[in-house]
Amino acid sequence: MIGTAEPGTPQGAMGKWGRAKATLQVTQWFGTVPDFIITIDAEWWLQASDAEACALGNFARRRASAPSPFLLTPTQDHSNTSRSLCQF
Template structure:
């Protein structure tokens, strides 16, 4: 069982996706330009709901119900890996990575980057830390923006939405209606 820092990958991800002159620059990731991103390699196999997990994105600061010592130990481990507690950590399956094509590797990194977003206040404005002035980051689940960005760059299969596209292209089973504009969940209404 092994986890190790992938500092070269962190630099590469920034150089490829978030820097202004990046060759694969994606404006969807512009908010991450000032983020500190820690990348970890692991050889630990992982599966969720019967599916192989090859990458995860999570906050850099330890989360969850831990006691004071548990949080301190976790913070020390993160600091040992990266020298700091980054805004978020992306963990990648090193065994999968070794056999992945460049396009597959890029798609995985971008997918994980889409899970991080700058937090917003109740008015929809970007949040910043009052003491540091730095952006406040949050986790983002799967949303349509992620699917559009990944599909645009790597195709529908990379986003795992081939079935969704097939359903969208087929005739409706019951009737064609338009209700998404009325849904508070879809439109972020309060």
């Protein structure tokens, strides 16, 4: 498995406190609870081409049913080593 796409709100069987703790953690990470969270295997991400990385992002977004008129496309600027090579 290369990655997952799941709702941003905590899922699964957990009590009131567990859900609140999970929501707090997600909010601390992202500043808000996103509609969905995409998690991608770091080893794969580092070796993937720009086109492969963007294709996976588009696939995950479609699987999460994220309403967006935009597609991820590779950028031409490869100076950023943090691999934000996809743009909307």
